[in-house]
Amino acid sequence: MDNAALQGGFIDPARDAARAFRAGMEAMARPGTIQTLNGCTAPAPMSVAAATLLSTLCDAETPLHLAGTCDTDGVRKWVRFHLGAPLVGRADAMFAVGDWDALAPLDAYAVGTPDYPDRSATLIVEVAALTNTGATLTGPGIAQTATLSLPDGLLAARVARYPLGIDFYFTCGDRIAALPRTTKGAR
Amino acid sequence: MTESTDRKTWLGLLARAPQGRIASLLSQVGPVPPATDLRRPEAGSVMVQGRAGGTGNAFNLGEMTVTRCSLQLPCGTVGHGYVQGRSKTDARAAAVVDALLQTDHADRVHATVTAPLAAEAAARQKSRAAKAAATRVEFFTLVRGED
């Protein structure tokens, strides 16, 4: 195995992962806010934030889908060593990572079941820019409204079937924001 | 070279070594190059599976504790250690031994660490098997009278 794939894990896993989990949770609990998330480095083109989030949330029991440019030999090897997550297609994925064009369409991903709405996919969308501009967000965790730059077509592609649905993270460099299924968005 | 120079065999020997034994043998090897951690020793579990009826479908029997570690020698050689139990010292020592066995130090490390581990494991197993053999029943079929 090539050694680059063995680099880039947490230095101090217990503390680093706890900090990263806090950032990921804050992002999801306060949709539209942009958090800093770093600690892990995966081979290009995966962002630091995506690599750190995957290291925090994924293990051998969380099937992962690598989409588009994220699906490289280097990333696969990195995932195998640091996460041990089985690599799967969209339908079986608990997590999926890639850019928006490669991740879409959404109908292939699990949205949960009425008894277990948590058995749904979480998509980690790598974006070129992540700013508090663009779509207006409202819902739980947002006092009045929030704004977040979202990939074109994402809001339209979400189907409201609450409590079923897909949750999104957006990663760019070492920054992360989220759009849970409870958040309503408008252009 | 002997069979225990095969990587699968030596990793298995290291995994099953009694607590503290690898580090103690490794200290007799002499100075070893300083290794950099790729994955610091971490204790975790592995779900052990059995099979229904011994040969049927797999089922989950329960977990066991395992500690693992990955590191890299200055020459770039990577070593992985997996040991049963929760000893981080043992897991790191196992990873160092795994790395060294892939380098020029292999013969020395084999003679000092893995060969003794193999001999000790064989002796432990032989002793139990010999005690079991001593409790083997020799049945006598009672003569029933004819002829």
Next chain:
Amino acid sequence: MYVAVKGGERAIDNAHAWLAEERRGDLAVPELTTAQIREQMTLAVNRVMAEGSLYDPDLAALAIKQARGDLIEAIFLIRAYRTTLPRFGSSLPVDTGAMACDRRISATFKDLPGGQVLGPTFDYTHRLLDFMLAADGDVPAAPEMPVDPAPVPHVMSFLNSEGLIAQETCDGTPAPDLTRAPLELPAARALRLQALTRGDEGFVLGMAYSTQRGYARNHAFVGELRIGTVPVEMEIPELGISIEIGEITLTECETVNQFTGSKTEPAQFTRGYGLVFGQTERKAISMALVDRALRWEELGEDDQGAPAQDAEFVLYHCDNIQATGFLEHIKLPHYVDFQSELELVRKLRRDATGQGAE
């Protein structure tokens, strides 16, 4: 309705301090070490590992010490600790046919390849208290004899070759895991076996005994009972190979039950299976009997309405941590619940007395 109560902190702290003192006992008596428990209370350690569902003799010994010898409390501690461990993955299924057997007996065949090996058993002891153990003394070494290097095949394979017993084949279904997904019915056999192997020994024993006494009549023979060590092997993704990650002691029991046949199956023997961590013979035999009783539907037998045939009854009540948690919580404050019951009973009595006066 649940209503939180506050207060009692000092009392709780003091209770815990007293608990620690009572745990230690008389200071004139030397303190137990966990190594002593691990080495000399092995069967208690084994039970805690089996029902705690975590193979680690040192942790089990520590739990027994902390729990003052209350094994269910110790199992509770192990279950709680288990949840803090990251899981690296699953092993390959262990090969019990390759077990290094300390003990291996069959009640159905006298002469079998590999022989009948008694191992360190209580079976032929007279159950007389040995007062010598109350005094210190060295134990003489157990006798050793030359080892027959021949393999020790499963007894069931002999019946298999004649077609007299149902085959156990693998259809590749991945093992469901009740520690990850809630138990749902109907439960596949793999899920039932997982629940039984970590189930309470007393409960599983009682269920098994009921089948012997006629509830879901299935007369079982122990086809084979073996105790010994097996290596545990796991695929290591970063190595691209599977390696041994340790060695565990297991008890395996295969029972043979008569089966008179059904509309679709000719008469043959059927099987029950028990596999448990450690030297845990009573539990493994019990597990095999209950496994066999629960298989009535897939074998086309009648539901006799016996408790041991009722998967819901057995699987939902065999876990002693679930059971003890629910049972023991009723001693904790229920003041508000009880207050409302009290009001209700008073009201009913008032009403009744009122009517009586008329």
